[in-house]
Amino acid sequence: xxxxxxxxxxxxxxxxxxxxxxxxxxxxxxxxxxxxxxxxxxxxxxxxxxxxxxxxxxxxxxxxxxxxxxxxxxxxxxxxxxxxxxxxxxxxxxxxxxxxxxxxxxxxxxxxxxxxxxxxxxxxxxxxxxxxxxxxxxxxxxxxxxxxxxxxxxxxxxxxxxxxxxxxxxxxxxxxxxxxxxxxxxxxxxxxxxxxxxxxxxxxxxxxxxxxxxxxxxxxxxxxxxxxxxxxxxxxxxxxxxxxxxxxxxxxxxxxxxxxxxxxxxxxxxxxxxxxxxxxxxxxxxxxxxxxxxxxxxxx
Numbered sequence: 001x002x003x004x005x006x007x008x009x010x011x012x013x014x015x016x017x018x019x020x021x022x023x024x025x026x027x028x029x030x031x032x033x034x035x036x037x038x039x040x041x042x043x044x045x046x047x048x049x050x051x052x053x054x055x056x057x058x059x060x061x062x063x064x065x066x067x068x069x070x071x072x073x074x075x076x077x078x079x080x081x082x083x084x085x086x087x088x089x090x091x092x093x094x095x096x097x098x099x100x101x102x103x104x105x106x107x108x109x110x111x112x113x114x115x116x117x118x119x120x121x122x123x124x125x126x127x128x129x130x131x132x133x134x135x136x137x138x139x140x141x142x143x144x145x146x147x148x149x150x151x152x153x154x155x156x157x158x159x160x161x162x163x164x165x166x167x168x169x170x171x172x173x174x175x176x177x178x179x180x181x182x183x184x185x186x187x188x189x190x191x192x193x194x195x196x197x198x199x200x201x202x203x204x205x206x207x208x209x210x211x212x213x214x215x216x217x218x219x220x221x222x223x224x225x226x227x228x229x230x231x232x233x234x235x236x237x238x239x240x241x242x243x244x245x246x247x248x249x250x251x252x253x254x255x256x257x258x259x260x261x262x263x264x265x266x267x268x269x270x271x272x273x274x275x276x277x278x279x280x281x282x283x284x285x286x287x288x289x290x291x292x293x294x295x296x297x298x299x300x
Contacts (some may be wrong), residue, residue, distance in 0.1 A: 138187070176285055
């Protein structure tokens with residue numbers, strides 16, 4: 001091959017644009033990974049990945065032409081590399097028609113009995129749920145500034161206006177946030193709890209400020225957190241609470257919890273993944289206390 005022909009091929013490669021459907025797949029994959037990774041850097045990563053994808057396509061094609069021109073013998077055929085299970089899951093999650101996860105999070109499902117509604121009163125001083133009706137899980141305080149998977153455990157502290165029988169509670173406090181905010185949350189283990197023997201949830205809290213009680217189904221949480229969600233993840237069923245400066249009791253029935261969007265289904269309390277008290281960025285700075293979290297017995 002002459003140098004003139006090689007130069008002409010390189011120039012043609014530089015002018016070639018990626019097909020629109022490929023660009024759409026790349027952007028969809030980037031958007032999915034943004035939801036799983038730290039949201040604080042999402043905008044920066046999206047811009048960077050678009051630039052790298054555009055430059056990488058041209059560079060790869062030019063490199064292939066150069067190697068073909070300089071190799072004295074034809075390149076052997078190389079079989080496509082078989083993706084690892086992890087790589088296959090990422091690819092499938094970004095596809096327009098993603099396949100179902102191979103492992104069903106609800107293959108092991110624990111059902112409540114309706115006789116022991118207490119989830120946690122924090123009087124034992126640890127971050128573990130009260131071990132009633134086979135419930136298990138750990139409290140944590142997740143914020144938009146935390147790296148994925150690094151949210152710290154949340155331990156009880158002395159309660160404001162404590163009494164002899166109610167000494168400890170959870171307390172979170174922070175400054176202004178700018179993306180999705182912060183949550184006090186607990187995930188059931190295994191991540192599929194059947195609470196249909198109850199009518200809702202109740203708790204004590206104080207602020208001041210606005211918070212949202214969120215009940216999360218397994219289908220709303222991505223696989224890496226023990227759920228089965230592939231699209232529109234973290235669209236939890238929520239109810240708004242307006243907190244005062246003093247302790248107050250709140251009750252939320254399953255029917256009062258709703259997802260954002262029109263025509264969304266009601267909460268399926270037989271497939272619960274987690275419970276959260278959400279603080280959105282527009283409601284920060286924040287200073288929130290939580291205590292005596294329990295299911296709401298039927299007929300209450």
